[in-house]
Amino acid sequence: MVSTTTEIVYQRPESFTDVHTHYCPGCTHGTAHRLVAEVIDEMNLREETIGVAPVGCSVFAYNYFQMDFVEAAHGRAPAMATGIKRVLPENTVFTYQGDGDLASIGMAEIMHAAIRGENITVIFINNAIYGMTGGQMAPTTLTGMKTTSSPLGRDVEMTGNPVQMAEILSQVKGSGYIVRRSLHDAAHIRKAKKAIRLAFEAQNRGLGFSMVELLSSCPTNWKMSAQEALDFVGEKMVPVFPLGDYKVNPALEKLRV
Amino acid sequence: MVSTTTEIVYQRPESFTDVHTHYCPGCTHGTAHRLVAEVIDEMNLREETIGVAPVGCSVFAYNYFQMDFVEAAHGRAPAMATGIKRVLPENTVFTYQGDGDLASIGMAEIMHAAIRGENITVIFINNAIYGMTGGQMAPTTLTGMKTTSSPLGRDVEMTGNPVQMAEILSQVKGSGYIVRRSLHDAAHIRKAKKAIRLAFEAQNRGLGFSMVELLSSCPTNWKMSAQEALDFVGEKMVPVFPLGDYKVNPALEKLRV
Amino acid sequence: MEETSIIISGFGGQGTLFAGQVLAYTALDNGFEVTWIPSYGPEMRGGTAHCTVIVSEEPIGSPLVRHPDIVLAMNLPSVDKYESVMPEGGALIANSSLVNREIERENIDSLLIPANEIAETIGMSRLGNMVMIGAMIKIRPLFSLEMTQESLKSHIPERHQKTLPLNFEALEKGYKFAEEEFSAIKV
Amino acid sequence: MEETSIIISGFGGQGTLFAGQVLAYTALDNGFEVTWIPSYGPEMRGGTAHCTVIVSEEPIGSPLVRHPDIVLAMNLPSVDKYESVMPEGGALIANSSLVNREIERENIDSLLIPANEIAETIGMSRLGNMVMIGAMIKIRPLFSLEMTQESLKSHIPERHQKTLPLNFEALEKGYKFAEEEFSAIKV
Amino acid sequence: MAKELLKGNHAFAEAAVRAGVEAFYGYPITPSTEFLEHMAARMPELGRAFVQAESEVSAINMVYGAACTGKRVMTASSSPGLSLMMEGISYIAGTEVPAVVVNVMRGGPGLGNIAPSQGDYYQMVKGGGHGDYFPIVLAPANVQEAIDYISLAFDLAEKYLSIVHVIVDGNMGQMMEPAELPPMRELPEKAPDWAVRGAKGREPNILTSIYIDPEDEEVTNLRLLKRWKEIEKNEVRFEELMMEDAEFAVIGFGTAGRVASSAVREARSQGIAAGLLRPVTLAPFPEKRLEEIADQVERILVVEMNSGMMLDDVLRIVKGKVPVEFYGRMGGVTPLPDEILAEIERLSQNQGEIAGDPRNEWMARLEKQITGEK
Amino acid sequence: MAKELLKGNHAFAEAAVRAGVEAFYGYPITPSTEFLEHMAARMPELGRAFVQAESEVSAINMVYGAACTGKRVMTASSSPGLSLMMEGISYIAGTEVPAVVVNVMRGGPGLGNIAPSQGDYYQMVKGGGHGDYFPIVLAPANVQEAIDYISLAFDLAEKYLSIVHVIVDGNMGQMMEPAELPPMRELPEKAPDWAVRGAKGREPNILTSIYIDPEDEEVTNLRLLKRWKEIEKNEVRFEELMMEDAEFAVIGFGTAGRVASSAVREARSQGIAAGLLRPVTLAPFPEKRLEEIADQVERILVVEMNSGMMLDDVLRIVKGKVPVEFYGRMGGVTPLPDEILAEIERLSQNQGEIAGDPRNEWMARLEKQITGEK
Amino acid sequence: MPVTGWIEVDELYCKGCSLCTEACPQDVLRLDMDRLTPKGYHPAQMIEETCTGCGICAVVCPDAAITVYREKTQRKNKQRAGR
Amino acid sequence: MPVTGWIEVDELYCKGCSLCTEACPQDVLRLDMDRLTPKGYHPAQMIEETCTGCGICAVVCPDAAITVYREKTQRKNKQRAGR
Ligand SMILES: Cc1ncc(C[n+]2csc(CCOP(=O)(O)OP(=O)(O)O)c2C)c(N)n1
Ligand SMILES: Cc1ncc(C[n+]2csc(CCOP(=O)(O)OP(=O)(O)O)c2C)c(N)n1
Ligand code: SF4
Ligand code: SF4
Ligand code: SF4
Ligand code: SF4
Secondary structure, three states, X not given: OEEEEEXXXXXXXXXXXXXXXXOOOOOOHHHHHHHHHHHHHHHXXXXXXXXXXXXXXXXXXXXXXXXXXXXXXXXXXXXXXXXXXXXXXXXXEEEEEEHHHHHHHOHHHHHHHHXXXXXXXXEEEEOOEEOOOOOEEOOOOXXXXXXXXXXXXXXXXXXXXXXXXXXXXXXXXXXXXXXXXXXXXXHHHHHXXXXXXXXXXXXXXXXXXXXXXXXXXXXXXXXXXXXXXXXXXXXXXXXXXXXXXXXXXXXXXXXXX | OEEEEEEEEEOOOOOEOOOOOOOOOOOOHHHHHHHXXXXXXXXXXXXXXXXXXXXXXXXXXXXXXXXXXXXXXXXXXXXXXXXXXXXXXXXXEEEEEEHHHHHHHOHHHHHHHHHOOOOOEXXXXXXXXXXXXXXXXXXXXXXXXXXXXXXXXXXXHHHOOOOOHHHHHHOOOOEEEEEEEEOOOHHHHHHHHXXXXXXXXXXXXXXXXXEEEEEOOOHHHHOOOHHHHHHHHHHHHHHHOOOEEEEEOHHHHOOOO | XXXXXXXXXXXXXXXXXXXXXXXXXXXXXXXXXXXXXXXXXXXXXXXXXXXXXXXXXXXXXXOOOOOOOEEEEOOXXXXXXXXXXOOOOOEEEEEOOXXXXXXXXXXXXEEEEOHHHHHHHHOOHXXXXXXXXXXXXXXXXXXXXXXXXXXXXXXXXXXXXXXXXXXXXXXXXXXXXHHHHOOOOOO | OOOEEEEEEEEOOOOHHHHHXXXXXXXXXXXXXXXXXXXXXXXXXXXXXXXXXEEEOOOOOOOOOOOOOEEEEOOHHHHHHHHHHOOOOOEEEEEOOOOOOOOOOOOOEEEEEOHHHHHHHHOOXXXXXXXXXXXXXXXXXXXXXXXXXXXXXXXXXXXXHHHHHHHHHHHHHHHXXXXXXXXXXXX | XXXXXXXXXXXXXXXXXXOOOOEXXXXXXXXXXXXXXXXXXXXXXXXXXXXXXXXXXHHHHHHHHHHHOOOOEXXXXXXXXXHHOHHHHHXXXXXXXXXXXEEEEEOOOOOEOOOEOOOOHHHHHHHXXXXXXXXXXXXXXXXXXXXXXXXXXXXXXXXXXXXXXXXXXXXXXXXXXXXXXXXOOOOOXXXXXXXXXXXXXXXXXXXXXXXXXXXXXXXXXXXXXXXXXXXXXXXXXXXXXXXXXXXXXXXXXXXXXXXXXXXXXXXXXXXXXXXXXXXXXXXXXXXXXXXHHHHHOOEEEEEEOOOOOHHHHHHHHHOOOOOEEEEEOOOOOOOOHHHHHHHHHHHHHOXXXXXXXXXXXXXHHHHHHHHHHO | OOOEEEEHHHHHHHHHHHOOOOEEEEOOOOOOHHHHHHHHHHHHHOOOEEEEOOOHHHHHHHHHHHHHOOOOEEEEEOHHHHHHOHHHHHHHHHHOOOEEEEEEEEOOOOOEOOOEOOOOHHHHHHHOOOOOOOOEEEOOOOHHHHHHHHHHHXXXXXXXXXXXXXXXXXXXXXXXXXXXXXXXXXXXXXXXXXXXOOOOOOOOOEEOOEOOOHHHHHHHHHHHHHHHHHXXXXXXXXXXXXXXXXXXXXXXXXXXXXXXXXXXXXXXXXXXXXXXXXXXXXXXXXHHHHHHXXXXXXXXXXXXXXXOOHHHHHHHHHOOOOOEEEEEOOOOOOOOHHHHHXXXXXXXHOOOOOOOOOHHHHHHHHHHHHHHHO | OOXXXXXXXXXXXXXXXXXXHHHOOOOOEEEOOOOOOOOOOOOEEEOOOOOOOOOHHHXXXXXXXXXXXXXXEEEOOOOOOOO | OOOEEEEEEOOOOOOOOOHXXXXXXXXXXXXXXXXXXXXXXXXXXXXXXXXXXXXXXXXXXXXXOEEXXXXXXXXXXXXXXXX
């Protein structure tokens, strides 16, 4: 006996507002937002979550998530999140930060949030550039990459090598879940979502600091089409920023999501 | 045919002024100062060296070294040293920093000096406490250790684990020489001096960022006698902060000093 | 000639800022005082971009104006925004390729010009901005066509030198279109 | 009694700050206004430590004075520093264990007392500070010996309670020494 | 509760605890460190939040975060630490959330020293951070006053959704005085409706200081300014000593004002009709009262532990009605009563006009004086 | 050299290059970013130092370091970035080494927006950092002036061993104007004798801002203050428009002053005897000139792109001789000539006294106006 | 009977970045060059009926503009006790 | 003939921390409880002649207060050419 039903394979997450984002077409900030919203939906955390927006292209993140949000000073999101989490330990607190925000001006705050084992989740968007201010060099900018502040291409002699935050933060005892994922195609996006899920699970279980570094695109400042930008992530960024699990608290390993 | 001559086995280094230091009796800040002065004498660098003093008990370091010195803001010595080295690349530039200065407030500056591969030398005094301000907890304070800001002993749950800067900085590509040594007895002091020599050699050879982390004592705030404090370093600190070479540029390995 | 204020407005990517600079350079090369000031910041991304150019024989005070004497509107939002604030006797030139409505004001000079289409006839759709400039200097002859072409030639970035002839052609086509289509103020 | 200012000065570790607090507590317990202000900062480390105590029946303005009425000098540098600035008729009590010179000023009351030695006779050399206090309240009876002991008893930190008898003895010995040795102002 | 002998920093911190502070985030710095140390012991035992931050930059941003939750939060530091907080303070002000910041001032500029100073007046009162904002600034002059005003600070911060600075100098932080601590306050159980605590059964709350459209920012600036006008109307506080019939007014805040009170009493005993105005709220400044005084007295002496900062505000308000003179000590030096008395005596003789900057004559006198002192 | 059409930020940066700046350390921030971008291209090709620092905190401390070597060094940023530099600026001032800091101001407080503003007047002019120090503040109003004053800034910094701030608003940073760049200056080959470059054949040089003994710090504070008095004597600069016979004075700096000049011209053409005073050095402020003007005119209008900051200085100096009114736009809004003209017209009619804060009436008017505009 | 699906593109969100058209394994998506969204972009659309409802387009869409539906056939089995 | 040595302690620098007395392998150093340095510390001193001049005390001294001397005996050999 046979019957057909219509199922919805995918729809816009509930934790999203119905606002058109200001991101450039094809910018994977949107993808990252969506994954976070989906995870929060799945875990049913929307009403208890407090997001901390950075200064960067995602400065207006609070307009797109249907939940309580604050807007931090440039680089200080982890400090602000700490201030919140310590007085509201029962709430879920996450920061969303770019690479200039987290790896440059915010280096001390992210390091010490991890060192304290602050029980927060950090979504780290590594797009190898300063988007909002128009394409200056980030600590994550690839060697030789031309930016508006490295017009001849990043010179290792003068500016050093691209900084690998996942590797560095995994050195810190306090961290509970530190991984790097990429957003350059559907398969990797699915893996990225799993990681974000685990990061929030880590927080819920009080396992300490969790961060998901997401290799992301900036078609506008890379001066590429959306698809070219994703290809660049896959072909050029992944080799410099190896994907993988850098620190996983044993309590999470069993977990299937 | 036999003759006897009198040789001087040890004397006060030339790079020292003849000023009585303000350090507490038995404080190994003095030892560290002496080793730096000896190395600078041996390498004949006194007249081209610029030192950067921190904010901390060693704030007056410039009174004890017979060379040009500047006094940085708390934690910013690596930035100040960068500003100097970039305009005077031929000079030898070193910072001397405590663990509150380098590992707490100065985390971003030390990380980025290393990330840029800034060609400076950092002498890092890890005494597991804030000395100058009267014994508050440092990021390096041992688990369970009582300080004036952790009166019940450092609680890992609330404040995280002691931070291991040598390990963390060795993760950074730009670093040329990153080691940890201890000052708790004559043998270790001799090894520490060799390391300081190599760190300055690294700078002279343009091998990039070099740091020697020195496990040091604070009898006053640890409330111990000078010797007890050294024993504490050897017995309690060394296990938490393993001595060793964390990053050595191949060009230095051959070098015998 | 006393102070003349020009606003050039359109979508990002329509070359409004460069068009303004062409006017500014021409003014400079011909001994006028001039200021050029863009809109900047997030609204640039995706959204609209406009600049204000002021040309004068006297030193210029405010680089900004509330009531622009001349407006080059390269899209509909720009017409909607500026038509109402222009002073009597002002000149509004609108890009009919993207503006699908008439100009209502009767006490200003106005011209609808299909800048994109004209540019496409030259084979370079991005040159709609030059077409608009061409039309403008016909209707409000701050400078001659030749003066404008001279300045364009001497200030266009190296990498675009090869497109100079096309730019000239765009200017001329705009100028001609205005010559033929523009009938002075209706009232 | 109008405002009386006391400075207690010596090496770090001689208990000058605590001695001042004992006076402050005694003043408080007996209904006086009082301020206690220490020297603080690097000079504390190793170097000298001193505090200023002001006792008064009126609300106290400045907690600091230039010309202290009473000085307890526990070492030589302190005598050198304060002897000259004391007002006529002031009282200078110096710890002769560490002060190997006479007091020159003749227009002030002065007493040389071997505080360390006296303390050692009690078997607790650290109590030189209490010996000095004992002598002071004899020479300048701001409060009685009993009042002082009462307050000491009720404010001494828990961990030191057991040493209370010794502290009392030190106060008494200082008091007695002053009783016997002190002959009022020479001029 | 009876009076106890309390050390400034400990008393201030305990006062905050009693006032119901729910989070303290700070970084050690002399001469305010005992404040943090007191909190390190007290807050955890009360189950409240304490974090020794990695820096003052981080501390103020932790404060910012907690302030957004509507919890009572504060930090305490000293001069250089405050400079590092300027960005965060501007953000807090721009987001219109309540927070209390204590500054135990020391000698500057730069690393300077750890001695008592009032050299941060401009930074604290005019707003050392960027943009248009209006901090409330309280300047108590004794331990009891500080205890009382620290409680008040939280109430003002919450009433006006404002940053409140409590500024004292190192003397206040380090000295002991008899004082009475208030009883423990109840913690508020319900959250303010603007607070972020999770959007449970309501629309999300968003707290931000960004208004990308200048028109919106201007509306915000105007709202802040109007709120400030309210504060100016309601919250001016000051102390006076023998001003009723005074012919010479001394104006000083904090320790300088306190020391001046001794000098004023002494002057009176010498038959000089001196009086003291001690502003307790430096912002809002007691303008009305000063205007009255300017109409009453013959001459005004401003006394500060800096190079003459409040002096500017006094000059602005006095509008040249009477001559204003200045006496200051700088770099961590606390003036003593006899110095100020000497100034009052000089003042009471001096009929001359003060041409230009009142500091000119003082500088000449001070230079002699300190070359003498040294 | 002939005039070229130059974009503000690029012109300012190139002016610094021509003035012989040997090191630029900075961090990107709108609307000053092109300044850094220009340096990123130019400095390396000239073999001079350029570092994009990890933050403004680090940038200013890099500047501090290079300043101690006696090399010509600068940074450029915008409002929030300046707040992060306050500690470093105080250290530089306390160490008495020369440095130039450019602030391209934007709307605040907090993150605010990136539109043009003058809301950092207090922070820049009064000293947003801790302790007693006295920055020189230059406020050019057009690209040419900025070019000229950036060169001057280095000379003043070196002459007075002082911090020099050059402050403009976002309009100036973003606009293009015809201007002429100076020729390249020679770099000085010998080091100042206080500079740290290695103690070769001389006693060591030590540069620090710490004076642990308050007496020593006070001597330093006095030295700084006396130097400041010199600066006040020598370095006042301002521009005027039709002040000779003016009955109504408009006072504004930077873009506000520039826009006001259009309004003043227009007012004159309507027969209103208006004139403009545009301070170029905000510190030292043109006090003498303003005093003369206060004796000459009937009424003064202060125009700013903030909530009324320079206004305080004007009130202090005018001493109530004539009524002072205020007109400001905030939050990144640039006033237009017609607004200021309307104010001048109103002013020319208004005989009334201004009771209390001149901002009260303006606030009421502005509120109507912007609710209208929106 | 094959599993079939279809998508809807919400033009409020679509920015015409064409990541979905590139990603679609069935190659059934294109940008509609004849229409502009309210924000001025050419929106994506389905041009053939062979969509399997795999959802890949939605996964890569940065603007969550796509809803994906699938028609599902299910054969109901008799439940066996104890299983 | 044994190698012998001796030390000098500069009392300007010595702080009487006794790290040297603890470290001396010959146990020939003590603090002099009868004397105070200008800074008020009991300085270290040599109490026996059996110092080998090993220099360990100087290595551990945080205040570089110790100068170490050694009397050295050397037997001069005829130099061989080509070596
Ligand atoms: C204190 C401060 N400094 C600088 C800026 C200017 N700024 C805004 S966003 C940004 C960097 C953005 O880059 P990133 O963090 O990588 O995020 P993205 O825009 O690339 O997503 C900078 C430098 C600021 N707003 N505040
Ligand atoms: C901005 C700032 N914050 C805080 C301080 C106070 N302070 C001075 S030294 C110091 C820490 C010293 O500890 P450490 O760096 O470990 O050096 P140590 O004294 O132990 O040698 C602190 C917090 C300061 N001077 N400046
Ligand atoms: S600038 Fe780059 S990062 Fe920012 S929204 Fe555009 S594409 Fe995304
Ligand atoms: S406090 Fe500690 S670190 Fe500082 S000098 Fe004394 S012993 Fe050394
Ligand atoms: S991926 Fe999303 S935004 Fe991009 S074209 Fe497809 S539907 Fe539109
Ligand atoms: S180690 Fe040095 S300082 Fe310590 S006792 Fe010996 S000589 Fe004196």
